[in-house]
Amino acid sequence: MVENGYSFLYLDGQCRYWAFPREYDGSSDSIWSDVVTGKLTPGQEAKLKDDLSVIQWQAWDQKHFHEPGLFDAGTATFWTPMAMFQCSGDCGSNLREEIYTNTRTWIRTLAEQGDPVEGAVRVAAIIMPDEALPNPLQPVPEDIDLREHAVSFGDAYNICFGDGILVTGDVADTLRRYRREYYGGKYGNFDYRYLPLEAADGQKYMVYVRDTTPPEGDNGLVQLEGISTSICPD
Template identity: 30%
Template sequence: MRRTVARLASRRSLLLVACAPLLAQGCGEPAADPARAPHDSSADTSTSSGGSASSGGSASGGGSAPNQPPRRVCDGSSGVRLAYQQLGGGAVGTGQSLLVQNGFRYLVVDGQCRYWAFGTQDMKSFWQETRTGTLDAAAEKELAAALAYQDWTSAEAYYPSCDGSTELLWGDSVTRTATAACPDGSEGPHEEIRAQGKAAREWIETLWASGAPVDGPVRLRAVRQPPDLQNTRPTAEWPLEVDIDSVAIDLVDDLQLNIESPGYLVKDDPGIAVLRGYRDKLLAGDFSEYEGQDLLLPMEDGNDVYIVSVRDTVPYENEDGILRPPEPGQ
């Protein structure tokens, strides 16, 4: 194979090509109908106190090969069994590469049928909470069918596009990628993989809507602004026990970071709830001077101003906050 997933994702994240306006619909793709769901309209989709998601109706996609035991998503194991991530370039604001560290969209399901979903059609500048829940037996079966999970085999494919994203599907020791190749490129089963990615994005819409906001740790990045750069936006107070200056980086250093650069992990701090509350206020426009202004979260500490980004975490991230397929043999 010409490239590995890790090298490719890192290289594309450094490009930061200016396709961000397209990413809310899928970079390099026509916008999908936000109301479209992967299930029959008569299906019952609900969230219980445990965050259970159920669905009805039929779904197309892979069936079991003769004499081959079914590949189960919810096999009772504690690891990731099915994951979809939309990775790639895209212009983001100060400190905000952290927000898309694990994809402009992602869906993660483990062997206990727990899921984590992020990146719906209507999210604003990647400032969206991750939601979680539990698939019931019917939803597990339909999700596996929609993504042809039973038929997955490892593949590295390329499709012709100069501003497209990388579609990454993985689980059960299988990794499938379809990556944009500019100016031309057509190699491997890219149409099949991209169709499975499209189906995964439709499931993100449904599962995010039926899930509950995650709690627990967050990752953040605080970017110290130059003294001569005047801030005119409303500001928030730093809510954490740790001193903001001790975890902040300078603006010039932020410009050198890529998507896989780790953020600061915050856990067991009562200020986490306040940070998530700031995110809600940011989306409501409380930190903007006018409608349509870039979504940035300024915080003050004395005479210093910091631009802060914060995102939710998924339990299967590594120590740097990265969620990717395990290396072969791991």
């Protein structure tokens, strides 16, 4: 669900962007939110570069900054084809912390002005254990055989980055609709982040769904030069 980042902002060379998440739940990111796409205006492009102090990135190229005494914080990656740096915690300086804060502000701003992406999604399907009692369940869309792709609940811990199944067409549209309905509270409040689906044969599945973006490779991962990506072994 978050193999390309709990939150992200990707920009191509034509001012097209992809931002995630579309909405924020308080101080945390919602992994059920839509990925949003749009185009920067010329004014936004200039302001974004200034707010993120992109001209300074070259001085920090290939460096990783850690907050002293912090061992379990996530890593923020800042990358262009010319320079990249990473940081954890407070990013080790006021300027880098400002860049990090401004990036999150830009994600929120651009997500609000853009449109949800459509098209393909990637999914992971897990056979639902008997003790799970989600309600209500939705029917598995036609034209997809989840039994062919699903893993057991015990084997789900072995799913890793790049294992998602690419789903297109009407099936993708249906899964995205289900996700939006659950996220929007149509079926009440839920404390899990999978779609509870039931096949025609009665088999129940836990299905995780995420949007895809053009920067992804064939395995669904955005590979940035110089940034290692954890993927499953061949």
